[in-house]
Amino acid sequence: MSIGIEQGTILVFVGTSGAGRKTIAHQLGKELGLQYIISHTTREPRPHESNGQAYYFTTRREFIDADIRGEFIQTAEIDNHFYGIKRSDVEAAFANHSVAYVIVNRSGANKFKYEFKDRAIRLFIYANKQLILERLEARNVSDEVISHYLNHYIEEVSYRKECEHVFENLELAATTQQVKDAILSHIPATTS
């Protein structure tokens, strides 16, 4: 069944980098049958990231050309890298799903809210800076990535007041359940 971009609901996972957005979003994506809309980026893949899974990795030239052709629904420049989600990927997601999700920063969340209005549900997930640092160090994440995460902390954390739902991710299973309950308050349990 084709829902179309005009009727689909978009879940916008936003928050402080490293707080657990990806872990929670993908877990619930699997459980609830939600379609992930993958971003395009010009940054280098990190260890364990493959093309078409975490991101579509692309060159600056390709990204700029696609942007000039008006292919992106939104773009952001973060730490000298471009990120964006293509309108065609959003349309493809809603061709056979009524609910899809994205994982973006605050400017991306604002853009989806502007485009989808009440059909955009912003789920803000955060943890305190010290906790993020400890979790990332425990996972042997590089110093460069850690400082990239923490440099944007203040800018991102202040966005929580504008979001429909806010979660502090202390205990993973409990937070995942809270996010699930919030999602199910907007959509039926079977979505695809």
Ligand SMILES: Nc1ncnc2c1ncn2[C@@H]1O[C@H](COP(=O)(O)OP(=O)(O)OP(=O)(O)O)[C@@H](O)[C@H]1O
């Ligand atoms: N409640 C939790 N307790 C301990 N570790 C957690 C918890 N939630 C997530 N983590 C771990 O924290 C790390 C960061 O999580 P994740 O990659 O999901 O964050 P993120 O917010 O999506 O970050 P980004 O998108 O900026 O990379 C992962 O190693 C994940 O397993």
Ligand SMILES: Nc1nc2c(ncn2[C@@H]2O[C@H](COP(=O)(O)O)[C@@H](O)[C@H]2O)c(=O)[nH]1
């Ligand atoms: N506005 C957008 N933000 C995006 C997009 N894709 C990812 N992101 C956010 O960028 C930062 C950095 O991500 P990282 O993977 O390089 O650490 C993070 O907050 C992402 O959620 C996008 O298409 N648009």
